[in-house]
Amino acid sequence: MCGIVGLFHPLDPAVPDHVTLRRMATALRHRGPDGDGFHAEPHLGLGHRRLAIVDLAGGAQPMSTPDGQVTVCFNGEIYNHALLRRDLEAAGHRFRTRSDTETLLHGWREWGTGLLDRLAGMFAFALWDVGRGELLLARDRLGEKPLHHAVLPDGTVAFASELQGLLVLPGLSRKLDPQAIDDYLALGYVPDPATIFAAVRRLPAAHFLLLRRGEEAVPSPRPYWHPPRRASLPATGAAELLAAGLDRAVRAQMMSDVPLGALLSGGVDSASVVAFAARARAEEGGGALDTFTIGFEGEADERPMAARVAGLFGARHRSEGGTADYLSAARDVARVFGEPFGDHSAVPSLAVCALARRHVTVALSGDGGDELLGGYRRHRWHALAEAVRAQIPAPLRRSVLGGLARAYPKLDRAPRWLRAKHTLTEISLDSALGYYNTVCKLHAARRRGLLSASLRAAVDGHDPADRFVALMRDCDPDDPLLAAGYVDLHTYLPGDILVKTDRASMAASLELRPPMLDHRFVEQALALPSAAKLKGGQGKHVLRQAMRQHLPPDLLAGGKRGFAAPIADPLRARIATVRARLTGAAMQDSGLFDVAALARLAEEHGSGRFDHGQALWQLLVFEGFLAEAAGVPDAAAVADPVPA
Incomplete structure (x- = not known):
C-alpha cells in the first residue's frame, strides 16, 4: 500500500519542481513509511511513498520500462498479477522484478486502457507514456483506493491519494463546495466525485481519466466497469x-x-x-x-x-x-x-x-x-416497503400515508414500535426516495434550518436524493434488494x-x-x-x-450489529462542551451555520427528549475540520454553487 502524488501540465514542457513534489509526498508519509521515490521530466512529475508488501527489494517506485518510455506510480495490489505476467511473457514481454507494479507497465503496452478490464485488485495509479504523450489516471472497480485531482490556476493538473497531498499546494483554492456541505449533512459523507473543496474532485470508482500532452481541456472521467443491474443467477447452488x-x-x-x-x-x-x-x-x-x-x-x-x-x-x-x-x-x-x-x-x-x-x-x-x-436492516425494510407500495396506488400513498406521517409525532426516545413516523413517510414515497429516506441522516427541513442564510441560498435547488433516483432508474424495478445493493455500491460503500x-x-x-x-x-x-x-x-x-x-x-x-458504541448518551453527558464547540469561534467565523440553531439542537439533545446524537457528531467533526483549517486562506469560504 502506498501514497501517490503528481503534477502534469499538458502545454508547459517545464520539469515540475522537485521541492513541491517532495512536499506533496511528505504529506502522505503515513501511507508509505518505508521510503519514497520521485520521477520528473518535461510536463510531468510523480512522487511515491511506499509501504513495501510484495517484492521488497525490487518494487520501488515510480517504476519505468527499461527504455524509460513508460512510467507508473501505483497504490494498491494486483492479485492476479502472476497470471497476467504469464500472458505478457508469452507475448514477448520481459520482466525485471517480481512486483505487481511492473505488470501495469507491460500491460499498458500490450492492451492500452484494456488493461483495466483484466486487473483483479484494489488500485489507484498514474501511468505516463512519453511516446504517446498520454497520462492515465485510474481507480479500481469498487473504489477501495482513493485518487483526488484538481486543476491549478496555471493549468497544471495535480493529483494525490489523499486531500492532504494537494492542500500543500499554494495555488489550490480552499473554498468549500456548498453542495458538498449539504450532502455531508444529509449522508454523513461527501459522495464522489465531489470533495469538501470545490476545486478538488475524486476520480469515481471504476473510472479512468486519460490526459494528453498538448490538450488543454481536461476530459471527463470514463467508466470501464458496471456491477450487475439485474439478477441473472439461479438460487439453486x-x-x-x-x-x-x-x-x-x-x-x-x-x-x-x-x-x-x-x-x-x-x-x-x-x-x-x-x-x-x-x-x-x-x-x-x-x-x-x-x-x-x-x-x-x-x-x-x-x-x-x-x-x-x-x-x-x-x-x-x-x-x-x-x-x-x-x-x-x-x-x-x-x-x-x-x-x-x-x-x-x-x-x-x-x-x-x-x-x-x-x-x-x-x-x-x-x-x-x-x-x-x-445485510442491512434498511435492505430488508426496503423490500417490505416495496411489497406494500405495490398494493397501494401512488396517489393514495402520497395523500393518505403522507398526511399521517406529517401528523404523527417524532418520538425519538420511544420504543421502536411506536416510532411510526419514519415508516409512514417511507411507504408514502416512491421507491428511490423511500430508500434515500432510510439512509438520510439529516432531512432537508432539519439540515437547512441549521445553515446560515447565505449557505441556504447557495444550496437552493440541490437535492442529495437525486443521485439515488438516478441509480435506481438503472436497475431492475422488480428486484428491490438488488436495487438497494446497487445504490449502496455507488454511494455508501465508496463514500x-x-x-x-x-x-x-x-x-x-x-x-x-x-x-x-x-x-x-x-x-x-x-x-x-x-x-x-x-x-x-x-x-x-x-x-x-x-x-x-x-x-x-x-x-x-445472529443479526447485524454496528461496529461502534452508541453515541447519544456520551454526548449528552458532556452537552455543555458540545454546545460550546458548536457555538465557538470556528463555527461562528465560518459564516456557514445558524449558531443559534446549533445551540438549540444541543439543548434539545441535552434535555433527553430528543436524540440528535448523529447530527451533533457530524457537526462536531465539521467543527474539527474548520479548526484544523484555521489559518488556511479561504478555508471557511464557499465557492459559487454549481449550476444545475
Whole structure:
C-alpha cells in the first residue's frame, strides 16, 4: 500500500519542481513509511511513498520500462498479477522484478486502457507514456483506493491519494463546495466525485481519466466497469457458488512478503473470511493466523464471539477494549480524513487498525458483505416497503400515508414500535426516495434550518436524493434488494465504508484488504436473486448457508450489529462542551451555520427528549475540520454553487 502524488501540465514542457513534489509526498508519509521515490521530466512529475508488501527489494517506485518510455506510480495490489505476467511473457514481454507494479507497465503496452478490464485488485495509479504523450489516471472497480485531482490556476493538473497531498499546494483554492456541505449533512459523507473543496474532485470508482500532452481541456472521467443491474443467477447452488468464490478471493488476497492477519468482529462476514484464510494458511503450512478485535462494554462488544471464532480456527488472537472519547475523536477524524466524515465507527476502526499494525503489515477484513447480500436492516425494510407500495396506488400513498406521517409525532426516545413516523413517510414515497429516506441522516427541513442564510441560498435547488433516483432508474424495478445493493455500491460503500477503511488503515500504515470486494465475487453476489439473500426476514441467507460447515449456528443466526458504541448518551453527558464547540469561534467565523440553531439542537439533545446524537457528531467533526483549517486562506469560504 502506498501514497501517490503528481503534477502534469499538458502545454508547459517545464520539469515540475522537485521541492513541491517532495512536499506533496511528505504529506502522505503515513501511507508509505518505508521510503519514497520521485520521477520528473518535461510536463510531468510523480512522487511515491511506499509501504513495501510484495517484492521488497525490487518494487520501488515510480517504476519505468527499461527504455524509460513508460512510467507508473501505483497504490494498491494486483492479485492476479502472476497470471497476467504469464500472458505478457508469452507475448514477448520481459520482466525485471517480481512486483505487481511492473505488470501495469507491460500491460499498458500490450492492451492500452484494456488493461483495466483484466486487473483483479484494489488500485489507484498514474501511468505516463512519453511516446504517446498520454497520462492515465485510474481507480479500481469498487473504489477501495482513493485518487483526488484538481486543476491549478496555471493549468497544471495535480493529483494525490489523499486531500492532504494537494492542500500543500499554494495555488489550490480552499473554498468549500456548498453542495458538498449539504450532502455531508444529509449522508454523513461527501459522495464522489465531489470533495469538501470545490476545486478538488475524486476520480469515481471504476473510472479512468486519460490526459494528453498538448490538450488543454481536461476530459471527463470514463467508466470501464458496471456491477450487475439485474439478477441473472439461479438460487439453486448459490451457497456452493458463493463459498467457492469467497475461498478463491481470500486465497488471492493472502499474497504478501510481510506478516498478514485479519480483523475479526462477532459477525458472519469477517468470521467467514477468517475461516477460509485460516484453512488456506494451514494448507500452506504457514502457522496460525493473527486476528484482531476491538470492543466496547455493552451491546457493541463483539469480543466474546470474536475470541470464540478465533479459537475455533486456532488463530493467534489479540483484542482490546475501552471507551471512546468522541469529543476528542471528532478532531482526530477531521485531521485523519482531511474533510468532514460523519460515520462515528471510524473511531473504533482507527483503534483496531492501530492494534493490528503492531503485529502485522497486511490485514484482511469482512467489508462488503452487507451491501452485496442484503445485510442491512434498511435492505430488508426496503423490500417490505416495496411489497406494500405495490398494493397501494401512488396517489393514495402520497395523500393518505403522507398526511399521517406529517401528523404523527417524532418520538425519538420511544420504543421502536411506536416510532411510526419514519415508516409512514417511507411507504408514502416512491421507491428511490423511500430508500434515500432510510439512509438520510439529516432531512432537508432539519439540515437547512441549521445553515446560515447565505449557505441556504447557495444550496437552493440541490437535492442529495437525486443521485439515488438516478441509480435506481438503472436497475431492475422488480428486484428491490438488488436495487438497494446497487445504490449502496455507488454511494455508501465508496463514500463511507471504503473511505473509512482506507484512511483508518493508512493512518496506522496498515494495508487492509476486503476479499468480498473482489470484483468477481461482487458480480456473483449481486446477480443472485433476492430469494437467495433474504429469507425469514434475515439478510445474507446464502452466506449463512454457505458457511454452515465452518461457523457456529448461533453466530450464523445472529443479526447485524454496528461496529461502534452508541453515541447519544456520551454526548449528552458532556452537552455543555458540545454546545460550546458548536457555538465557538470556528463555527461562528465560518459564516456557514445558524449558531443559534446549533445551540438549540444541543439543548434539545441535552434535555433527553430528543436524540440528535448523529447530527451533533457530524457537526462536531465539521467543527474539527474548520479548526484544523484555521489559518488556511479561504478555508471557511464557499465557492459559487454549481449550476444545475
